[in-house]
Structures are given as C-alpha cells and as structure tokens.
Amino acid sequence: MGIVNISHRDLMSVESPGRYVGGEPNQCIKQEVIDSIVNTGSCKEVRTAFCFPDVYEIGMSNLAMQILYNCLNSLDYVYCERAFAPWLDMCNLMREKNIPLYTLETKSALFDFDIVAFTLGYEMCYTNVLLMLDLGKIPLLSKDRTDKDPIVICGGPVTYNIEPMCDFFDAVMMGEGEESILEVAEVIKKYKDSGKQSRKEVLKALSKIEGVYIPSFYEAVFSDKEGEKTYYTEAYSRIKKEDGTVEEVPVTFKGVAPVQTGLRKLEPEAPDVITKRIIKDLDNVLYPTDPIVPNNGIVHDRAYLEIFRGCIRGCRFCQAGFIYRPVREKSPDTLCKQGIAIEHNTGYDELGILSLSSSDYTGLKELTDGLLDAFEGRHSSLSLPSLRIDNFALDLMEKVSSTRKSGLTFAPEAGTQRLRDVINKGITEEDIMASLKLAFTGGWNTVKLYFMLGLPTETMEDVEGIALLARKIEQLYFDTARELGIKARKPEITVSTSMYIPKPFTPFQWERQNCKEEFLKKQSYLRSLLKSKNIKYNWHDVESSLWEVVLARGDRRLNKVLLEGYQSGLTYDAWDDQFKFDTWMSLLEKNGLSWETYARNYDTDEVLPWDHISVGVRKDFLLSEKKKAYDETVTPNCRVKCSGCGATCFKVGECVASR
C-alpha cells in the first residue's frame, strides 16, 4: 500500500509547497473508504486518481476536472481523488527520495488506484502525462501493464486525435464525459469485484461503451514501398506582386516519411468508428455548485458557470467550433440557480461565465440581470470573457467593474475582409469600427486585437491589413474624441498574433502549416509596420507552434518519439522556458520522421490518422467548407441556416431547434 508521508523538510525545500498538500474546502473526503484503506490496505470502492498533467495552479482552474471529480464522487462505489504534475524541483526530490506521485486527498501513490484518468486540454502536455505515470510508478506503455496496474484512461478535446499518445492509454473517452465516465466506473467495479481476472476482458467490456476507444485493438498501417521512403508534396505560398496580382509560388515539402494508409482492427468486436459522446440535456446533468476552492492561489481564482456547449459560428480554423457541435444551451433559470449556489458555496467574489462566443447565448440578458441582482450588495461580480462588443455588452461591462480594467477584446483573426471570408469569421471592418466607436464614446481606451499568421491563402497584403486595421482604430479613437469635443487620452491598442496550426476536424485539417521562415518574415514585416507609440505588438514564439502541429495531426509513430523525448528529460513543453524544439526535431529525424511529415498539405483522399473517430460533423462537409474557403464564400451560422454538417445525428440542440 502506498500512502506517502512527505516530510516538513521536503515540503520546505520546494517552491510553493501549498501545491502538494490538499486540504481545500469542498475536497471530497470519504472517511469510511479512507479508514478501510488505512486499516486494511484496500477497499471495495473503485479508486480513481484524476490527473491533470500540469501544475496545481493550472489544473485547479480547469472546469472539466471539477465536473468529473463531482460526477465520480456522486457514486457511492467510487472514490475519486486528484493529482497534478509536480514542478521540476519536486520531481527531482521525488526521484531522489523515491517518493511516488500521490493524490492530494489521501496521499496515496498512483499505482494503488484502479483507474488513473487524465484530462488532456492541450497537446503540449503529453510529456507530462508520461512524467506523472512514471513518478506514479505505473508502466508507461499500455502493453506492459498487468492486472496489478491501474487502467489508464484519458479524455478531453485533444483526444480526438490521440494517435501520437495512444500507446500509453488503455482506453480513451471521446467527447463529453459526464455520462460515459460513470459507465466506465461501472465496468471497472465489476472487474474489481471479480478479483481483476483479465485485463483484456475489461478492455473489451470498455470498448462496448459508446465513445470509448481502445487503441490496442487497432493497428496503423503505413505505406512502405521499398526505395521510396520520401514522399514529396507541394503547397503554394501566395505572394502579392508589385502590380497587385497574386502569384502562387510552389513550396515543396521534402523528406516526408511514408504516409498512413489505413487502420487495421486487431479485435473483431471493436467498432469501426468511435463516435463522441455528448450530453443531450445540460439542464439535468450534474454541475458542481460546490467546487473545490484552492487554498494556494491559482491562475484564475474564480468559480465558473458554463452556459452552453458548442458554437453556432463555424469559423473554419477553429477546432472547438466543430468538435463541440451541436450547440446546446442551459436555461437561464437553471444557470441563475447554479450561479447563486456557486457564489454562496465557494465564497469567490467573481463568477466567470464560460462558453465559446458568449454573446450567442439566447438568454444572456435574463441570466446576467438575474445574477447581478442576486449579487447586489454582496461585492460579487461577473466576468464575461468572450462577448461581442455592442450596446448591451458595454452596458453590462459598465455594471461589472472588473472587466472594465482589462479593456476590450476583439478577435478579427485576419487583417483583410478577403481572408476573414476565407476563414468564415463573420465579422466585418464596419462591425469592428461601429463597436469601437460606441466603446470610445463610452470612455474606453484600451483595445486588444487578436490575429493569426499563416492562415490558408494568406498573402503579405493580408499581413499588412492587420497593421492598417490597428492604425484605423487608433485614428478612430482620436476622431471620436474630437467629435465629442473632449481632450483625448492616449489610446492603448495591443495587437497580438499567434501562429496558425491546422487542426483535425476542421475544414483546414488538410492544409499545410507555414514554415518557420514564413512566420518570421510575417512577424518582422508586421513589426516594421506597427511603429506607433499607441500600438503595442505582441508576438509569440514560432517554434512551439511548429511542434504543436506535429502533435495535433500526428500518427502512431510519434509514440516512440514522445517516449524518447521524455526519457531524454523533456517535460513541461507548454512552458516556453522548458520547451526544447531542436531536441524534438532531432528525435523526429532519428525516427525517420520530420516536421514536414505532419506540417505538409495532406491530400484530401489520404487516410487521416483520426479517420476512425467521429465528432458528428462529416468529412465531406469539412471538404466542402474547404472548397468554399478557397472561393472566399462564407457559410451562415447554424441559427441563420443549417448547413447540414452532420451533427444532426445527435438529434439535439440547435440542429433540432433550427428545423
């Protein structure tokens, strides 16, 4: 039995020891289970370690973890605890003193659990999964685990293409987990009751659960023509010439490894396609109104209220816009009750409203009025991070003082209308200018603008468009001040650009990524154009985006690369100061792979590593959206007109409402 007793001296030797001790209000303590574990070394309940592969401060800000922790602990035959990735100093200490990674509730070593579950929110956390398994003394590879080891599962948005990490998981849960995690727990309970006879059998039973993918039941097939190890593909870089015409210059991706040509089933009963799970009725699914309140300060120290899932918009670059379809709203009534309960049960003074594009919520006014009324005199406030700026939003922000400080946020994503049409970002320059005029008139002077570089069909003219837009906004500020006859303050305009990463299950899933030189050229061009003292330009590190595309669109060959990366000491890739691009590139090369293998443009008739997973949205719909993108044609949002993406198969939400 592994109950860890970490000494005072050890805790005092690491940074922020509060991360490693638990003891927070609302953490789940099942005393009878704990007594049984302490006295007899075991218990009949299914013990689950819910793991977040990053530090406590980040993990505790994660809603998925709080939701599933609550769901699992609502079952009397399950006890779910939490574990986080220890920071490097603690990792060293644990290795040196042979202390296994433990959960915060009972300080039990991970290897002692029946289920070890990971929630994966971003690809760059993959090596931390290996770190946690390793410190938890669990064999890293699924095939090396025996009946004595926990069943290691995962879920979360990146698992729709889990292939690069699939060798490390016994089972993968596709889609929303509130219901399926309970079904998984039930199967594991039977397995435990029967004395854990056969791991193979339990995996078979798990594969019968809708939405559960057992990677070891499949094998990926790659082309291996002798003497033809190199696969060339061509993409086009669009350059605008002096005379205004756009020229397409071919970019050749060399050194591309053999491509995946199929997926073979090794287990006849395994499903051909695994379809994600969704929650049909969000009003009646468990939502944590008494989440754990960390003692140790966390990244976003507030409670969350999720108001709907999905997004009606369908921006073509946005993975979230497709994988969470269809849109399903919670009723303002349920939300008000839950919001009030959360504020009361946590003592937080801020409730964060959470969704994609919150302005699309049909009951927004009713909800915010209701909550602000209830919070009156209690010094509590709301934060609404993804509001479209209009009169209603400005009015709301006026009432909610805390958002005011952070200024206004716009995400035009692209600098020209042409490119915004390509990506289906339904926002025009007139929209932006009209909103900003309202805001400037209302006294705002801080604007943050978000863009992406490297979007499909982008030319230098589009990049220039970003600078032009920022300058127009600067000018608008002074013009508005003059019109109003007031002395202008200094406007504070921030332009941020990120690197576009083509993601699975989007219309751009086949697109190439820009190479490092292209990204750098675009960044420095923009830098040269944004010299005004009122405009600040923030740019991101290019290399981490180049690695992210590999993980996002990767195949099974990357398991080995990730394992070797971890074994050579790479962890915390999401942290800029820990990320080692060159090491990753040489590991790819060592394994006969390259950045080009995954960053090139994919043929539309190629087998994609994630083809056996379905999010509801059909591949032919994505393809038609890709074609429309090249025609610069926009697609109306789900509420204006259903475009028949395939998500109607779930028979709920917006797809049904719009009929």
Added chain:
Amino acid sequence: MTMQKHQKQYVQRAVFTRKGALSYIGHLDLMRTFERAIRRAELPILYSQGYNPRPMMVFALPLGVGIHTEGDVVDVPMSVPVDPDEFISKVNAELPVDLKILSSISIPEPKDSLMSIVAAADYRIEANGIGTVASKILDFEEVITTKKSKGKIITVDIRDLILDVNTIDDDSIVLKVAAGSSKNLRPDVFMNALCSSVNYDKESALDATVTRTALYCNCEGKLVGIA
C-alpha cells in the same frame, strides 16, 4: 470623487491556529482563505472603499510559509455587532480543517491598527538537540548572520532582536523575538544564526518545526499578550 463616510465598525478580534496543509500557503493565500470562509458564513463583514473593495481584515503579523501557529490574531470589522460565539461557530464551519478560530472577543474599533502594535512574538522551535545549545546565544554581545534583503545577501547583527530563549527540553525551546513592522526577526534567520554562532547542526536546523505561540504589544514598556 464623493467623500466616503466612515462606517462604524464592530470588530471581532479572533485568535486562530493553523497546522498541517494550511501551514504551507503564503500570507496572501491565507488572507484569501479567511475572506472566502467569512463570505461563505454570510457574516456582515465590512468592505474597503474604492475601486476594488475587499473584505476588511487586519492580521497582526504575516505568517511565513511553513510556520504553524497557535496564537495568531486577526481583527474582523463588521457592520453590525456580532456575538463572538456565533462568529466562532459560523466561521469555523467554513474554514478548512487545518485552520480554526480558537477564541474571539468583541472590541470597539481600535485606535491603532492591530498590525502597528505588534512588538514581539514567541516561537516554539522543535528540533533535535536545540534545547541543549540555544540559550548560549544570549551570552553573545553580537550575533552576526546573513539574510536576504531585496535580492542581496547582507550581514546583520540580530542580537538585540533576540529577547529571550526559554529551554523546554533537549529538543524544544520557546524563542521570544522582536516582531512587527519596524524590528522583526524571522525564525529561519535565527536558526541560521544558531548554526553559525553556537555550531548548531545544520541538518537538524532544516528539520525544525516552528510554531508561533503568542504575539505581544508594548504597553508602557512592558510586553503584554495581544488578545
């Protein structure tokens, strides 16, 4: 700006303990933990005025990470009188297990803030063999040690900050030191000094558990326990 009217305060002066998990969070996090517990308890705590109102609480002396306490003091101002017993039971029901209020009294709004009156503190230090050597430090004219200040390592004489060393047994002492905003000696600085001046074992020093047991104010030249 409109003039903010000063609101009448009904203060609960509470003595609290912390141990276990709660001893490993910083002072700011400790304050937040208290704030949220009082908010959950729905007590009529007063808020600061201004742009970003916060519950008004005054802690006598920040508690360093890793230090337990058996006698720290906090002033919690309320908008209406609150019965101390009700205050204790409601807040304790909301505080995490390792943080508890021991006692509380109703006091009128203090003229001087609780923070400004702290003059000394007692720490119980439990460490291997500490009782056999620690009191020798009182015989020294000066105790020179190093401490970090604004990122630099500086040398200081801490002798006049050490007020008393009381030996309880071979492995524990109670140390009385100057504390507060003007003169303050942290127990870890004392432990360093102990190692360099009386050759106390560095390894044992790292294993020491430190518990703050009392806070004092200066009352006409004499140290008097707060609350």
